[in-house]
Each structure stands twice: as structure tokens, then as C-alpha cells.
Amino acid sequence: MNRISTIVIAVLICMSFNSACANEQDFITLSSTTSTDNSGLLDYLIPKFKEKTGINVRVVAVGTGRALLLGERGDVDLLLVHHKTSETKFVENGFGIERRNVMYNDYVIVGPKQDPANIKNVKNTIEALKLIYDQATPFVSRGDDSGTHKKELELWSQAGVDIQQYSGTWYREAGASMGATLNIANEMSAYTLTDRGTWLSFKNRDDLILLFENDPPLFNQYGVILVNPERHPHIKYNEAKLFSNWLTSSEGQQAIAEFSLQGQQLFFPNSGQNIAASEAK
Amino acid sequence: MNDISQAFAKAIQLITQLDANLLEIVSLSMRVSLTSVLIASLIGLPLGAALALYKFPGRGFFVVLLNAFMGLPPVVVGLIVYLMLSRSGPLGVLGLLFTPTAMIIAQTCLITPIIAALARQTIMDANVEYHEQLRALGAKSFRIMKTLLWETKYSLLTSVFAGFGRATAEVGAVLIVGGNINHATRVMTTAIALETRKGDIELALALGIILIVISLILTTIVMNIRDAAYKYYN
Numbered sequence: 479m480n481r482i483s484t485i486v487i488a489v490l491i492c493m494s495f496n497s498a499c500a501n502e503q504d505f506i507t508l509s510s511t512t513s514t515d516n517s518g519l520l521d522y523l524i525p526k527f528k529e530k531t532g533i534n535v536r537v538v539a540v541g542t543g544r545a546l547l548l549g550e551r552g553d554v555d556l557l558l559v560h561h562k563t564s565e566t567k568f569v570e571n572g573f574g575i576e577r578r579n580v581m582y583n584d585y586v587i588v589g590p591k592q593d594p595a596n597i598k599n600v601k602n603t604i605e606a607l608k609l610i611y612d613q614a615t616p617f618v619s620r621g622d623d624s625g626t627h628k629k630e631l632e633l634w635s636q637a638g639v640d641i642q643q644y645s646g647t648w649y650r651e652a653g654a655s656m657g658a659t660l661n662i663a664n665e666m667s668a669y670t671l672t673d674r675g676t677w678l679s680f681k682n683r684d685d686l687i688l689l690f691e692n693d694p695p696l697f698n699q700y701g702v703i704l705v706n707p708e709r710h711p712h713i714k715y716n717e718a719k720l721f722s723n724w725l726t727s728s729e730g731q732q733a734i735a736e737f738s739l740q741g742q743q744l745f746f747p748n749s750g751q752n753i754a755a756s757e758a759k
Numbered sequence: 760m761n762d763i764s765q766a767f768a769k770a771i772q773l774i775t776q777l778d779a780n781l782l783e784i785v786s787l788s789m790r791v792s793l794t795s796v797l798i799a800s801l802i803g804l805p806l807g808a809a810l811a812l813y814k815f816p817g818r819g820f821f822v823v824l825l826n827a828f829m830g831l832p833p834v835v836v837g838l839i840v841y842l843m844l845s846r847s848g849p850l851g852v853l854g855l856l857f858t859p860t861a862m863i864i865a866q867t868c869l870i871t872p873i874i875a876a877l878a879r880q881t882i883m884d885a886n887v888e889y890h891e892q893l894r895a896l897g898a899k900s901f902r903i904m905k906t907l908l909w910e911t912k913y914s915l916l917t918s919v920f921a922g923f924g925r926a927t928a929e930v931g932a933v934l935i936v937g938g939n940i941n942h943a944t945r946v947m948t949t950a951i952a953l954e955t956r957k958g959d960i961e962l963a964l965a966l967g968i969i970l971i972v973i974s975l976i977l978t979t980i981v982m983n984i985r986d987a988a989y990k991y992y993n
Contacts, residue, residue: 507857507940512956516953516956516957521941536857536938536940536941536943537940537941538857538938538939538940539939551845551846551847551848552845552846552847552851553845553846553847553856553857654956655956656956657955657956657957657958658955658956660958661955661956661958679957680957680958681957681958681959681960682958682959682960683958710846712846712852712854
């Protein structure tokens with residue numbers, strides 16, 4: 479009997495321990511991409527929002543593809559992602575509502591400092607990718623259905639390269655997050671496409687340097703979407719809407735503009751067009 | 760080697776400063792893994808003993824299944840638990856996804872087969888030794904099971920340790936069902952994976968060193984208690 483009571487007591491202690499650490503009530507869950515989370519932007523924005531509203535934002539950082547799936551299944555309250563084509567489709571399918579532009583940043587191409595494909599001085603992105611293709615120099619792809627991966631595939635297709643057929647040779651699909659992909663590119667002395675934020679906050683660079691930037695096709699728009707409460711009634715729609723409103727308000731936009739890493743502004747607020755559109759109504 | 764020594768320095772720095780984030784992550788790790796081990800032991804030890812002592816149709820198949828499940832890939836367990844707990848899944852109404860409870864459920868699924876399979880072997884071996892004796896004393900099956908579980912407690916502790924080791928070391932399952940949310944579901948392994956992704960190898964390795972040290976300390980404490988108990992009873 480003694481043993482049994484010991485076990486029962488142990489279970490009770492454990493359970494009370496778990497309930498003592500009970501979750502706070504006022505929070506929403508946001509699925510976002512690794513680029514916004516790993517750069518520290520959300521850690522910078524969320525305390526400001528919490529201070530104003532008392533609502534905490536819990537961030538699940540995944541690729542855009544999985545972030546959209548979490549939204550579709552009703553596992554999160556809202557999304558902050560960056561692949562407009564997928565986002566529009568998500569809203570059209572009735573999974574999400576009220577998509578708004580929040581900010582943009584850009585992609586850059588990084589690679590080994592020896593630059594074997596010699597892309598440093600090309601005029602545009604397509605030309606850079608063609609050179610990498612011509613030389614068959616190693617290129618690491620995210621390969622994980624993230625926004626960055628989708629973007630990269632679009633760029634290859636614009637360059638007229640059927641990239642899938644080179645998979646496993648010089649074209650390597652990592653199936654990994656941006657940071658992990660940069661680690662691989664570093665070890666393999668390979669090129670890769672990355673968002674500027676992750677690149678600037680990435681610490682394990684060794685011989686990797688930024689080789690190509692500032693070209694319109696590398697533009698990267700971020701949007702916020704609320705999960706459709708009609709499909710998922712448990713969604714904290716009102717609280718999520720407050721965050722969406724705040725991100726696109728002048729206060730939120732200013733906070734985004736203020737965020738910098740190593741003296742560089744990483745994200746450029748551009749919700750202005752949304753506000754103009756809603757005022758017109 | 761330089762990287763590793765830097766990581767050690769960083770680990771010591773984190774520990775001596777009693778970094779608040781670190782404490783939070785460590786305590787959540789321990790809370791999740793210890794609770795999982797407790798639940799898995801409560802299920803796994805009697806289950807293993809029953810499989811060792813009772814004969815029933817399909818037992819052979821069940822034993823094979825249990826042994827195979829010792830090697831369940833954490834990511835697969837994570838995915839299955841995710842599909843169960845997702846708002847679109849059968850248990851979605853409970854709202855458990857992305858909470859420590861979800862992580863405990865996933866780890867319990869992962870380690871129960873380990874504890875049960877190892878316990879079955881221990882009890883079976885002990886049964887060979889004690890069976891005649893216990894029968895002669897007129898003990899019934901259930902009584903034998905209880906006696907054998909008690910008599911093999913020191914060996915069974917090793918099975919429980921195997922389960923605990925798996926729980927603290929795995930990252931795949933807790934990442935999927937917990938979401939690695941800062942201040943909510945971030946544990947040691949998911950933090951290590953995150954820092955590696957961010958390219959902060961030094962911090963990642965420092966966290967890894969701390970995780971190993973904690974396991975060492977816990978193991979030492981339990982081993983000492985075990986030895987003391989052993990001396991006391993014999």
C-alpha cells in the first residue's frame with residue numbers, strides 16, 4: 479500500500495506542478511516565417527503590442543508553406559508570411575480573410591567569396607542564376623516549400639532552367655530552414671538565395687559573402703492574414719484582428735521601420751496602400 | 760577544438776549568470792520529460808510485466824510490435840500526435856496543441872514502448888529464476904507480477920533511465936507538437952536546434968553541454984539513492 483500511495487502522491491505533485499505553470503489566458507498564436515522570427519523582429523514588436531493591449535503573441539516559426547497549412551487547419555489565429563501568390567490562394571479558398579500588406583524586404587544571393595560563377599558584377603538576377611547554371615557550381619536550395627523556396631523556383635523558371643533535373647548534382651535541396659541552409663552553403667562553398675534579414679543575423683559565415691543584391695525581382699512582400707473564424711469558430715478573431723490592425727497602424731509601421739540589425743534597417747513598412755484602400759470605402 | 764572550448768566557456772557563463780531564459784528552458788525540459796517518464800513508467804512497467812507473465816493469443820505479435828516501437832521515429836510520433844491534437848483533428852476541441860501537455864503526450868507515446876519492452880525482458884528473466892519458488896508458496900499470477908516488479912526494481916530503474924534519456928534527447932516530436940514557442944514551449948533540444956539554424960554554433964553547443972551536465976547530475980542523484988536503498992534493504 480505504501481508504494482501505491484507514494485506513486486499517487488508523485489502523480490499529484492507532478493500534476494499540480496503542471497497546472498501551477500498554467501498557460502496565461504490572453505494570448506494569440508501567430509504562425510510566422512523563420513525570417514521574421516530569427517532576425518529578432520517579432521521579439522522587438524511583440525512586447526510593444528503587449529504593453530498596449532495586454533495580449534501576448536505566441537510565435538510558431540515555420541516555412542510559409544507550413545504556416546499556411548497551420549492556418550488552414552485552424553491551429554493558429556493569424557499568419558505573417560511572404561508569398562503573395564500562395565496567400566491570395568489561401569484567401570480565395572476561404573481559409574483566411576483580410577489579407578493586408580505589412581512590410582517588405584528583399585532577397586540576396588550569397589556565396590563563397592571566390593565567386594566561382596562570377597556573379598558579382600552581373601546586371602540582374604536571371605543573369606546571375608544562368609551563370610551558376612552554366613558553371614554548374616553548387617547551389618543550395620531550401621527545398622522546403624517555404625516562401626523563399628517558392629521564390630527561388632520562380633526565379634529559376636524565369637531563367638529558363640528546369641532546375642529539378644539537376645537535383646542531387648550541383649543543385650542541392652536541403653529541405654531545411656534558412657539558417658540551416660546557410661550553414662550547408664557555408665560548408666559546401668555553395669551559392670544560395672536568402673532573405674536579407676536571416677543573412678544579417680546569421681553568425682556562422684566563414685567564407686560566405688553577399689554577392690548579388692538590389693534587383694526588382696528580389697523584392698519580398700510580407701502580408702498578414704487572419705484565419706477565417708467562420709471555418710474555425712474557436713479562433714481568437716478579435717484579438718488577432720487587434721494585432722493585424724496594430725501591425726498596419728502608423729504605430730506598428732513605425733516600430734517596424736525602427737528595427738535594425740547591425741545598423742541596417744531590415745524591413746520596410748508599406749501598409750499605406752491598405753489604409754488608402756479602406757479609407758476609400 | 761577552439762569552437763568547443765569557446766562553447767564550454769559560454770556554458771559556464773550561462774550557468775553562473777543563472778540566465779533567466781536558460782532557467783525557464785531547462786525547467787520546462789525537465790517538467791515535460793519527467794512527467795512523461797512518470798506516466799510512461801506507470802503504463803509501461805505493468806504492461807511489460809503482464810506481457811512477460813500472462814499468456815494470451817497474439818502475445819507474440821504484441822511483443823514484436825513493442826520491440827519495434829522502441830525505435831519509433833520522434834518526428835512520426837510528433838506528426839501523429841499533431842494530427843490528433845490539431846484543431847481539425849479528433850481531439851482538436853481540447854485546444855492542447857502548442858502546449859507543454861501536448862509535448863508530454865508525444866513523449867509518453869515515444870518512451871512507453873521502450874520502458875515496457877525492457878521491463879518485459881527483466882521480468883521474464885526474473886520469472887525463470889523465481890517461478891517455482893513463488894508457485895510453491897501458492898502465489899497467484901497477479902501476486903507474482905507484483906512481487907517480481909518489486910524484486911527487480913533496481914534493474915527496472917535502468918529501463919526508466921533509458922526512457923528518460925530518450926525523452927530529454929529527442930527534438931522531432933516536441934518541435935512539431937510544441938512549436939518551439941519562446942516562453943511557452945521552448946525546451947533544451949528545440950532551443951539547440953534553433954540556435955544551430957541561426958548559425959550561433961557556440962550557444963547551441965553550450966546549451967548541449969548544459970543538457971548533458973543536467974542528465975549527469977540527475978543520473979548521479981538517482982544512482983546514489985538506489986545504492987543507499989540497496990544497502991538499506993540488504
